[in-house]
Amino acid sequence: MDMRSNVDLVDRRPALVDPHEDFQAITKRVAAPIEWKTPIGWWLFFIPSVLLAASYGGSVAYLVWEGTGIWGINNPVFWGWAIVNFVFWVGIGHAGTLISAVLFLFRQKWRTSINRFSEAMTLFAVACALSFPTIHVGRIWLLYWVAPVPNSMLAWPNFRSPLLWDVFAVSIYGSVSLLFWYVGLIPDLATMRDRVTSKLGKFAYGIFALGWRGSTRHWRHYEVAYMLLAGLATPLVLSVHSVVSFDFAVSQLPGWHTTIFPPYFVAGAIFSGFGMVLTLMLIARVIFKMENIVTMHHIDNMAKVVLLTGSIVGYAYAMEFFVAWYSGSQYELFAFINRATGPYAGAYWTMVTCNVVIPQILWFQKMRHNIVLLFIISIFVNIGMWFERYVIVITLTRDFLPSSWGYYSPTFWDVSCFLGSFGLFFTLFCLFVRFLPMIAMAEVKTVVPEADPHPEEAATGGAH
């Protein structure tokens, strides 16, 4: 295939999908993984995922039975891996909303090939994230205390607490992401309803397609609803991770009590989310033969976002250090020197290497187009961002008074809960790619040249 065929002749930009794809070809290609006989490769991912998810269920059951003492948490580290994992997962969730909402508002049409996929990732990541604070409260049957419902103590939740803000922020984020994802799915579910032959499939897709019939009178409201959801999700995603950072920043602890936390957390969240999208997408596009829809152009763009946000995160690490020194507070300065040279220095330098140093490779286009290398970098990003949250949380080990210092190390159950949550995530993801269109067909169709109702104007370089 020569270069010309991959370039939109009008504005000289790379075509968003392979020009050999027409409407019908897009439908066929996206629907294919659902219509295939289940490939062996899918089982190879699905069975271990289910087993891992089951082990998560087992760990949680034991935790509820025995109490949070089975974890390594102690005094002063009351927040152990549970909170590290919570922030890790909720951060991953943010790329989905960024791709679907922010890029939508900025009319970045390349998002159409990857938004469904990353929205699904958001939902499953938020599900994993929500599970951790839930089990971390220990007596989960009293979880309803966080809701403003009358209870036997006649008391209400403390609305001045960032932890309560977090309950609202993350649960509403999950709900709105679900709505956004589902609204986007409706036209594609109708496509599946019209394609599948099995009775059960027709019934299931039919129910959830709500009787969608592609009416322009419907599209008119649909498009406005979709845009409103994007407009709402954009400030929502920024607020959610800001509120997550308030869990730390609103406390008085050295190393946590800084105003840089909200923007730094948001950038980190986007960074980790794009890392995870790359990890999943690089595998999925090969297994499900989506290379013509998720092109190198998309991969390249995602790699650039990883580079940008990774550099912002690197800037934040440097600025934290500078402000700690500039503040003149010995406790602040100690917290940071302790991070870099104390008992957890290994975690700190892993974080810096994975998040700041390694992504710099992405300055080179050749590297951005090397799928294997990109996959390895995305794994490093995932690891680095987990360590970032670990570094932040274990700052708890050493605060003002050396007499109250402690040391934290995880137990078997910390590890089993963390790994188990990956099982939950991948199980949901496997089910998603098997039973739902992983690419937003209706949206991809809008960006192919044939979708323009005024082709003669486009050909003469008219209004665009």
Added chain:
Amino acid sequence: MSNKTFGVLAEFDTPASVFEACEKVRDAKFSRWDSHTPFPVHGLEFAMGMGRSRLPIFVFACGISGASGAMLLQWWTSAVDYPMIIAAKPFFSWQAFIPVTFEAMVLFSAVSAVLGMLFLNRLPRWHHPLLTSERFKSASDHKFFISIEASDPQFDPEKTPEFLHSLGATYVELVED
């Protein structure tokens, strides 16, 4: 009831041809008609003579009620029903109530955007006569359709299909109700 005609369904091959046809159906002053496309064709609702959706007004109202409801709830629980001194702050420390107020605004707006869209579209509706047409299945794949309902005062079981043919329809059929 069973052999009553719902209307006529015409198939088009490209967005451009359905776009032009819609403009002509609009100019012929039909009122109970629709077009069906696998994706939103840019500007087609205007070619059909419709204005902008009024959904945002509804969403705005719900967003405002979500925000004020949340602020009221926080004020009442923290300052009226069970006032407690926390961190030496006033009982009604509204600044601390902003995050929950904002999130509630987003939740109410998002839910109302979805429910409002479904209400305006009269969805879900699983039994629409058009869904019985075998040909219509490609409306969610790669074909474009115009449907004119028999209840339209201008509808004529012979002339209307001919009219649609003359607009460039590649296939025309009558759909039973």
